[in-house]
Amino acid sequence: MDQPLKSPGQSALEDAFHAMFELSRTRPEPDLAGRLDRLARLRAAVSENEGRFEQAISADFGHRSATETLIAETMLVLGEIRHAAKHLKKWMAPQRVSTALQFMPARNRLFPQPLGVVGIIAPWNYPLQLTLAPAVGALAAGNRVMIKPSELVPRFSALLKEVIAARFDATEMLVTGIDSDIAQAFASLPFDHLIFTGSTRIGRLVAEAAGRNLTPVTLELGGKSPAIVDRSADLGEAAQRIAYAKLLNAGQTCIAPDYALVPENSVKDFAARVQANMLTMFGSDPDNRDYTSVVSDRHYARLEGLVADAAAKGAAVMQPAKPDDPTWKSKRKFPPTLVVGATPDMTIMQEEIFGPLLPIMGYRDAAEPIAYINKHDRPLALYWFGKDDAARDEVLARTVSGGVTVNDCLFHFTQINQPMGGVGASGTGAYHGEWGFRSLSKLKPVFYRSPFNRLADLYPPYGAKIARLEKMLRFMS
Structure with missing residues (x-):
């Protein structure tokens, strides 16, 4: 059966994604300095355009209180960036994990690594904050980020696309268009993680589309609180x-x-x-x-x-x-x-x-x-x-x-x-601060075997040594 023709927007979207995806697999993950640089550029993009964002959001709403945009959007995003930059070195450090006695001497570590490419489907109600707060966690974790803003805030979306493009290479962070063909195709891309904020009804459709690629999702939904x-x-x-x-x-x-x-x-x-x-x-x-x-x-x-x-x-x-x-x-x-x-x-x-x-x-x-x-x-x-x-x-x-x-x-x-996240029909997963960094990292467990331990006792031929090992393990349990 012939595949349906893709629109120019869908083709451009797929090309942009695959460019990000390829680099996430072939280039070394960004170090601390590289991640701090990305956060600094995002902070500059927000702080240098505060007034423009406020005006664009207000125009999209018909009228949006400037004070509400300041306290509920701009200041929260800048606070997220500041917090991530301050704590990022600690977050990135390998974590010590205890080792069970029977495997000693040896050691375990957890290494946070970027997942790769993170997609963000953003809502209209707090377009700046609910778009960029998840992006902070994604950038801090070393990921590349693709953002699909809401079609209900076209002026804001155009402005965000402009200011991000001025500060970031398209393979680092990209804001897509808001046309209907883009919206339908975005959730079907094989992201390494997908974040959606919006209604429960649309969240189910997003989760279904992501599930076809086994893409893990963070769903920030709603309901009756x-x-x-x-x-x-x-x-x-x-x-x-x-x-x-x-x-x-x-x-x-x-x-x-x-x-x-x-x-x-x-x-x-x-x-x-x-x-x-x-x-x-x-x-x-x-x-x-x-x-x-x-x-x-x-x-x-x-x-x-x-x-x-x-x-x-x-x-x-x-x-x-x-x-x-x-x-x-x-x-x-x-x-x-x-x-x-x-x-x-x-x-x-x-x-x-x-x-x-x-x-x-x-x-x-x-x-x-x-x-x-x-x-x-x-x-x-x-x-x-x-x-x-x-x-x-x-x-x-x-x-x-x-x-x-x-x-x-x-x-x-x-x-x-504290983590921000729903449960059941109100969402799944969480972000904010270190919670966002952890959600958008792969915590890779690594076991370092010592040359002095007795793991070779597990190898065939089995016999009395297995009986001795079993006796020791039962004693320890």
């Missing part, structure tokens, strides 16, 4: 912190609190406090420069549908304005929305929201939130608010999630010495 407000919580404090985390980037954050579980008799009070905090932070003016737009008309319409479905099924909707108000809709600023009395049959409780909507569900006893969470896919993040240590530890012990922040939201993600 709960915020549990315990009876012992300071309701005002919890409301303020959840309001901020929900509205950062207009809720377009994979680890945003997706819904809140609140004691039944506190639901109305909690909702009023959250709304008051939302208004204090962002006001009710769609021209507020601190409040970010929804990325596209399609995403805006989807959020409208979630709210309409919840209202039709009996939820109380709290909003400072209607989302179809032209002064909001024309700017794609979706009014901060609370859905009070959400129920499992509502679409808003069945899909990841990815917008400034917060469903609130009441519970009667402490076992209910745990049972509810465990009936559904394991979330990327979980948040718990309260002062009762025993109640906190019960939730931590009986739920499984990608990460947890206690008495706040989001900040586990910013801990560079």
Whole structure:
């Protein structure tokens, strides 16, 4: 059967990949100085173009808060680079591994080596940070990197392609185009490792494509991350912190609190406090420069549908304005929305929201939130608010999630010495700091045999010496 014709973009993509792949197999792996140089060039590419990145991202969104781009993207990427450069020498050093007594005298070592070529399929919601933070780990580990940005942020993608090409040879790090033919072909390339950040639905397709090449994957997905407000919580404090985390980037954050579980008799009070905090932070003016737009008309319409479905099924909707108000809709600023009395049959409780909507569900006893969470896919993040240590530890012990922040939201993600990663439907694998370096290295075990050990006793002809060896091993076990 004739093979389908490849587009010029697909052919160029394959050529670029094979050039990287060939060099990853034939050239010596980059030493410490070479890796530090690559990190320094990446730092310069980001720091010298901060303003341009901020403007491009804002233009792609319709409006993106400049402060949110600074704190949630630029500073996090620069922090990742700084941390990797500081610790890279230690990370690269061979690790001593103990040797079992029966093989002594001998020694074991683990050698970190580059995997080869790492592919990164990046999302649109934090395009700078979620593209370059994984790239930092890949470069630190000595790999060559190919990046496919999101088609939803074309201005950013073009700018990233420009600034990376100015600093890196195309066989070191390359940013591809965003055309549909590129997107479909990218995950099918035989990378040595593939990193994808995005929805669970697309993540499954990426994993399926990568699986055909036995390419290992790191999947940073999402899902419905709960915020549990315990009876012992300071309701005002919890409301303020959840309001901020929900509205950062207009809720377009994979680890945003997706819904809140609140004691039944506190639901109305909690909702009023959250709304008051939302208004204090962002006001009710769609021209507020601190409040970010929804990325596209399609995403805006989807959020409208979630709210309409919840209202039709009996939820109380709290909003400072209607989302179809032209002064909001024309700017794609979706009014901060609370859905009070959400129920499992509502679409808003069945899909990841990815917008400034917060469903609130009441519970009667402490076992209910745990049972509810465990009936559904394991979330990327979980948040718990309260002062009762025993109640906190019960939730931590009986739920499984990608990460947890206690008495706040989001900040586990910013801990560079902790891994970032999902579990089950919310993802697999992890990166951040040394975790990214290890994930994108081959830790090669090496056994050094001593001329003085007795391993030759294992050779035929077998006889009494095997019996003696067996007796020794049983004694040692």
